[in-house]
Amino acid sequence: MSGILLHLLRHGITDAEGRLIGRTDAQPLAAGVQACVSRAAGLAVAAVVHSDRTRSSVPARQIAAVMSLEACEDARWRELDFGAWEGLSFDTIDAEALAAFQSDPAHHAPPDGEAWSALVARVSDALGTINRPTLVVTHGGAMRAALATLCALDFPQLWNIALPHAALLSLRVWPGTPRVGQIIGLVT
Numbered sequence: 001m002s003g004i005l006l007h008l009l010r011h012g013i014t015d016a017e018g019r020l021i022g023r024t025d026a027q028p029l030a031a032g033v034q035a036c037v038s039r040a041a042g043l044a045v046a047a048v049v050h051s052d053r054t055r056s057s058v059p060a061r062q063i064a065a066v067m068s069l070e071a072c073e074d075a076r077w078r079e080l081d082f083g084a085w086e087g088l089s090f091d092t093i094d095a096e097a098l099a100a101f102q103s104d105p106a107h108h109a110p111p112d113g114e115a116w117s118a119l120v121a122r123v124s125d126a127l128g129t130i131n132r133p134t135l136v137v138t139h140g141g142a143m144r145a146a147l148a149t150l151c152a153l154d155f156p157q158l159w160n161i162a163l164p165h166a167a168l169l170s171l172r173v174w175p176g177t178p179r180v181g182q183i184i185g186l187v188t
Contacts, residue, residue: 035166060137076126079139083113150181
């Protein structure tokens with residue numbers, strides 16, 4: 001079996017640049033939406049899925065319309081909930097707490113925020129429903145959670161993969177338990 005193609009596309013720039021936004025909704029900027037639409041051009045997929053945040057749903061709907069597909073919402077692809085850090089800029093967060101989170105989010109979740117393991121669990125659950133070539137318009141954290149699940153990467157390795165806005169990560173995924181994936185491309 002040749003596996004299933006899965007494309008993960010990070011949403012484009014928003015009106016909340018420079019701040020931590022997970023559960024918070026942010027409006028996508030036109031340039032960010034266009035960057036996503038351009039990045040997805042030419043992909044051969046049978047489904048377009050997006051998180052329940054506007055910054056993902058707007059470009060996903062435009063991409064799906066170009067592809068004559070329906071965009072399907074799946075909240076499991078939402079970004080990590082940053083709790084008390086939601087909406088804050090990095091320079092306003094306690095540097096020691098932020099460094100602990102960035103080096104080991106599994107043991108240092110944001111105050112009142114979501115644990116890394118919870119994000120990985122819900123993304124892993126969403127991955128279990130992928131059964132055909134699919135484009136998912138999502139968030140950087142969810143993309144890293146997918147890589148942790150499919151490619152068994154640990155967090156230091158995940159931070160070394162640059163996922164700027166409108167980054168497209170393509171994987172070949174094999175069904176089964178556990179699901180296994182192979183990175184076949186990253187366009188930033």
